[in-house]
Amino acid sequence: MDAPRLLTALPGPKAAEWIARDERVISPSYTRGYPLVASRGAGCVLEDVDGNRFLDFTAGIAVNATGHSHPEVVAAIVDQAFHGRTYGAMSLGGSKALHQHGFGPLLSGVHRIHFDCPAEEFDELFSTVCPPDEVAAIFIEPIQGEGGYRVPSPGFLPIVREVCDRHNILLVADEVQSGMGRTGKMFAIEHFGVVPDMLCLAKGIASGLPLGALITRANIMDWPPGSHASTFGGNPVSCRAALATFDLSGLADKLPEA
CATH class of the missing domain: 3.90.1150.10 (Aspartate Aminotransferase, domain 1)
Known part of the structure; x- marks a missing residue:
């Protein structure tokens, strides 16, 4: 040219x-x-x-x-395929010790509670281990993947939403495995009538090519230019694969058949 x-x-x-x-x-x-x-x-x-x-x-x-x-x-x-895990994601994950073996020490300040637990378990965590005003966010898979493919009881995610609202904690939905129509809706959390503050996507968003997305509200995504970026963010090959994934066979129209 x-x-x-x-x-x-x-x-x-x-x-x-x-x-x-x-x-x-x-x-x-x-x-x-x-x-x-x-x-x-x-x-x-x-x-x-x-x-x-x-x-x-x-x-x-x-x-x-x-x-x-x-x-x-x-x-x-x-001719190539991609895969990988990041240090932050390993620190948050807790399904298999093998995933974290040999990578310690991992990030500090990460606490876990049981999936589909009652509200009292949050109260116990806040009163014994970490004060709620020091909790930045609660990360949760709306339907567990690596943790055993478990669907929570109908009231669990509303409980988590209420806990976050009461203590001004961000609710982050990990839809890396459960998103992109795999449960009959675009995002699994939609089944429970709960709106997260942030939503994480990867894997299926680009049909296996390396792409992740963080979706949130404008009042949260308000950091100034230059405060955070990525050399490889917005990779054009992966983004093009994501567009084709959304368009493929009319994905939005096919969700009820998922």
């Missing part, structure tokens, strides 16, 4: 629409230094959604050592 080439003022009309959408729905913690909405890339050239072309002197934030879309790298990606 020949570059540089400018067909419109920057940002162009299509890019401006995407930038406006980005400002509405994506975490402000990611720094946006210039109004670029890339459509494709080859070598050291990037083309935006309006057809403007640029020389990429930053190598995609120093990650594209072989340029954009190198044919040998693309072929290797097509």
